[in-house]
Amino acid sequence: MKLQNPHTNPIIRVAVAVIRHKDEFLLAMRKAHQHQGGKLEFVGGKIEQSESAPSALIREVQEEIGLDLQTDQLVRFGVIRHDYPDKSVELHIYQANLNNHQYQEFRHRTHGTEGQSLHWLGLSELLASADRLPKANVRIIDWLSMPSQIIISHALAHFAGIDEFINYYVDKLPNHAWFYLRPQADLVTTMQIYRAMRSKRADVQMIAGDGLYRAYQDEMAGVVVKISAKTLAQCEDVAFGLTQDIPQDIPQDVRLLLGVHDEVEVQRANRLAVNARVLAGLVSPVLPTLSHPDAPALSWDGFEKLASQLSMPAIALGGLSLCDNITAKQHGAIAISGIRGFL
Structure with a gap:
């Protein structure tokens, strides 16, 4: 197993929320004109210079889909570093466990605040959907496959x-x-x-x-x-x-x-x-x-x-x-x- 030569692109730090309620997961679809357009992704966004990853995640989730998360709902999952040909990303992954009220509010919501479509996937469907996600997100599916x-x-x-x-x-x-x-x-x-x-x-x-x-x-x-x-x-x-x-x-x-x-x-x-x-x-x-x-x-x-x-x-x-x-x-x-x- 050979290590790849590291890319020289600036690293973009991103906070990512694996939003779930029991064995259902909320994902958004990237718009066609965006990087990795048409792919399903876990909701999140860029971490600003003065922000912690949890703070950025809470802000981005609220801005993108209108969901208000609290810090105590977040469980750290890990960090993924991935090089695309045109950019390098460092994803800070957290599981966000919705309460029943949040789930009922969002279970029928079809679009986020920026017009992106929203999709609920069951765990088995998500585990079979690696080709529908950006490559940087695929490792998360591996993590979700782990037992207790x-x-x-x-x-x-x-x-x-x-x-x-x-x-x-x-x-x-x-x-x-x-x-x-x-x-x-x-x-x-x-x-x-x-x-x-x-x-x-x-x-x-x-x-x-x-x-x-x-x-x-x-x-x-x-x-x-x-x-x-x-x-x-x-x-x-x-x-x-x-x-x-x-x-x-x-x-x-x-x-x-x-x-x-x-x-x-x-x-x-x-x-x-x-x-x-x-x-x-x-x-x-x-x-x-x-x-x-x-x-x-x-x-x-x-x-x-x-x-x-x-x-x-x-x-x-x-x-x-x-x-x-x-x-x-x-x-x-x-x-x-x-x-x-x-x-």
Whole structure:
């Protein structure tokens, strides 16, 4: 995966609102004469020099469609940097969750204040509409596809053998679960488990480590690849004088999750995400874990600090259970992940 040479266009900073009510999303259509005319887009506009991104978003949404948002309705999603041939943009993305009154007011509104048409799309329709959006907005669809939880497997040693491991997860995983296969076994054994899981539970979104993916890439279409902190440290950004990019045998359209533990890894993740298809950063360990009870933990405040610096959504990991879902979201997580207490 090669980094592209950066464009020399001035960067335009834009605040973007992913306006939603439950699983419905409000988008506007750009007029034919505009840049990317005829495309659906999330509502937003340019951030002025003296503005914060949330302030600009609230102002632009009110000016463009007449919707009054409050700061406490905004949840930071991430930052997307994209180069078009004629301009470069830096999009500051926030989810804006409408209350029932706002939804009822806007659910039948067909045009914004500038005459642009407005469209409500259900989540499944939106996820299938990448070609209807400007390229800079497509990453948002990836982010919206993320689940509220990711289940990580126990080590194979936790079970009596491979069959018990497979049968346990085949029986226990919820429908359409996201499942990180991490049996801490050799690659041949791990791939044997992977093949069995794919054949028995085709509905499950499998996540594999980058080592397994590189070894068996031809059999792993559709998998999400977890990039370890060690591999992330090897990633290249020419501008920073480092030596190599993400392994070249991982195609650029493969969806990635990145392991993040500190501010150095946050910066590495952000640089990689400029050109790679990064879904989220797995930020850990939030709390002490049973496997490493004495290892330093971030705490929720530490997690929130790192999450706020990531240019992609953050997933909380380490010492968590399903009961931590609300707390995690209050500290900036879009999802939680763990081994114990998730099944």
